[in-house]
Amino acid sequence: MSQDGIDLPTSLGYLLKEASSALRAAMEEVLRPLDMSVTHYSCLELLAQRPGLSNSELARGAFVTRQTMNVLLQALERDGYVTRPAAAPVGKALPTRLTPRGRRSLEKASAAVRSVELKMLAGMTDAEQAAAFQALQSMITSLRTG
Amino acid sequence: MSQDGIDLPTSLGYLLKEASSALRAAMEEVLRPLDMSVTHYSCLELLAQRPGLSNSELARGAFVTRQTMNVLLQALERDGYVTRPAAAPVGKALPTRLTPRGRRSLEKASAAVRSVELKMLAGMTDAEQAAAFQALQSMITSLRTG
DNA sequence: CAAGGTATGTCAGGATACTGACATGAGTCA
């Protein structure tokens, strides 16, 4: 109606939110049988790829606050999925690592999430995926600068 | 390290989450001075474009549950931003409409959000934007089916 | 007409994430 307003359904921002919401819902669905939340999985996956990450670094990687990640890490540590040294080797940062149990737990989750990612990419050519990749990165950098 | 795991930083799913997170943060930043949350703004924008939407329809459009949208609508109605009839004209759905006050409130917010959207799109050609649009829609439909 | 299925609005309780705040450790700079 008005040319002033953003046309929601055709706005890239809206579409981005919709896609992210759909992805999150799909991930929650496949992770629920494993009693694992998306943040939970993100934390484990990050640790598998970059062992020794600190609480704050994990928080940034999972897009939550370091307070939120801290309570998650405490639960994961209590249940034996990760380990943290009692004292910080340098500074205050406590390098976190997966235990064998954590690694086992991640395996199933990783397979489940991979199936979601494959479903999401189904119907897109490699060129389209590359274009989407580049577009998303451009959006991120544009939003962060300034 | 392992070929089994998804390489997070290069995964489209991760990038999607990162972009969505950055967009949400940018929107929250410009909406905070107006004492408006993203869901709050989404609700008003939806009503401006499609007057008469019901609570459940608004919830789907803003990607929250209808319970969440309901408490928001109650607050908006109490503060005079929207109106809902006391009785449903048909079924149980209560068609919601913006008041002049709601429309005024939306104007500033819409301008602020538009600036964020423009910033996000800066550095992308029209062709790249079109490609991103198509890619996101493809992901959404793929995730929903099956 | 009766019965099942679907969609809606709403209430209550609980889970999740956030903001605010504090103390501590490391680096910078005059």
Added chain:
DNA sequence: TGACTCATGTCAGTATCCTGACATACCTTG
């Protein structure tokens, strides 16, 4: 050295959103 800035881990309180549940209203289908 001392003051300053920044990043980190952690505690407490709050906000936000969700799941579960219920009653109601429409719409099929036999």
